[in-house]
Amino acid sequence: MSVAVSHISKRFETFAALRNVSLEVKTGELLALLGPSGSGKTTLLRIIAGLEIPDEGRISFVGEDVTEKSAYERKAGFVFQAYALFQHMTVFENIAFGLRVLPRKKRPNAQAVTKRVNELLELIQLPEFGHRFPSQLSGGQRQRVALARALAIEPRVLLLDEPFGALDAKVRKDLRNWLRHFHDQTHLTSLFVTHDQEEAFELADRVVVFNEGSIQQIGVPSELRQNPSNEFVRTFLEV
Amino acid sequence: MKRATSDHWLMRYLFIGVMFAFIVIFLIFPVCVVLIEALQGGLKFYFNTLLSTHSLTAIRLTLLVALAVVPLNTIFGICAAWAVTHFKFRGKGLLISLIEIPLWVSPVIGGLVFALLFGRRGWLGPWLDDHNIQILFAYPGIVLATAFVTFPFVARGLIPLMQAQGSAEEEAALTLGANGWQLFWRVSFPKIKWGVLYGMILCNARAMGEFGAVSVVAGNIEDQTNTMPLQIEQYYLNFGLPQAFTLASLLLILSVITLAIKIGLEWRRLAPNMARPH
């Protein structure tokens, strides 16, 4: 088990955003977190990355308890719902950022940085775009840059928050296939959030159905369809 | 589509005319008077006055005060804006209002507060006396009073700017392993640097021109605690207008330079592509 979330609860003032959530993302697995808007998906992802502090519960990465560690020590690869690219940096500098902020001993030299960034630009199929600024890219291109930026530091886990949320259907499909393909090659332990069940079922190895801050059911797509464990899952999946 | 009222030529000329009349009467005319009066006694007199001990000490003190106050308030402003935008805490709204207090109260009152605190018979006065620390009627007092009056300038501009930008990029930088220092210099600061500079310029202009608060704490010690505005008043009271106008013209020139930089910055901001580093 690569990422273990155990008994996480989180309140915002009086509102319970997460209630006793436990799940595991197995090594090399692509797990989807599926649930309606406002159900707490982003909150859970932020807690895993260390951007939000849970009221209760523990998080561990590859067996190491990281609950007390800050976001910058955890270094989970995070792709944000709204990209959050550095607007004042070029695409190249955005992707290089994680390498440039490494502690001096581990920091690669300029050549190595250039090589790595160019590889990633190649990977996201934007080899000629290094000198552009984020404002000069389309939504789908920004999304891929955000992904490359997260991948540059070779994170132990990849967290994707509605990676295709803001894109049109065609681009969504292309990127979805691309991500599936990418994951098949790298087997990077990944957790991705979506409220689109088709996307979840097509992409993920296993799906976690989420509602009102708690897990309704976890399983492989066929299992969920055949044996919805409660009324919510049944209606949400329209089976 | 035309809107009848605002497009009526009479209204338009009236409004624009009134605006220009105000600007001429209240801004341009006084500036011209200062410059003309300053040169009334001839260039020799002008430079003699500027290079007199009185003037030189005042200029030096004003610059030294600005040199301390502007960095102080810049650091304070950035910290305050950072705290307000990136941390959750109780009383945030109150803090934002408190920062603006110096804009609402008369500078003289600010000066009086420091006099009350540090004066002979003030709260901390006896203790300071025992330890031979001079704050009132000296450089530290002038810096404090000036800092009080000018402290909203950087923070006030930055808070809405940083709030509008949110924390998304900072969070992204954190997940990429940036520590606090790297986060600030590589991500946050580049986004606000023009705002910071703008605030510093305003703060500087106000610091050099401050009269009310400083006059309370400076104590009018000739050739020691007179800043430029105070010395201008001294000239006016003791010698007459020409000397006063001479020093005033220098203060004015400094303001005009500040204004020019400010306009330059605004122009840069309106052309965002030019502000880009690469």
Ligand SMILES: Nc1ncnc2c1ncn2[C@@H]1O[C@H](COP(=O)(O)OP(=O)(O)OP(=O)(O)O)[C@@H](O)[C@H]1O
């Ligand atoms: N900082 C916060 N303060 C107060 N309430 C919050 C905060 N962040 C999230 N919430 C609340 O917690 C709930 C879960 O939010 P979250 O962003 O996790 O939802 P989500 O499942 O990601 O929804 P979406 O699909 O719309 O992105 C929402 O009701 C939201 O209003």
Ligand SMILES: [Mg+2]
């Ligand atoms: Mg969300």
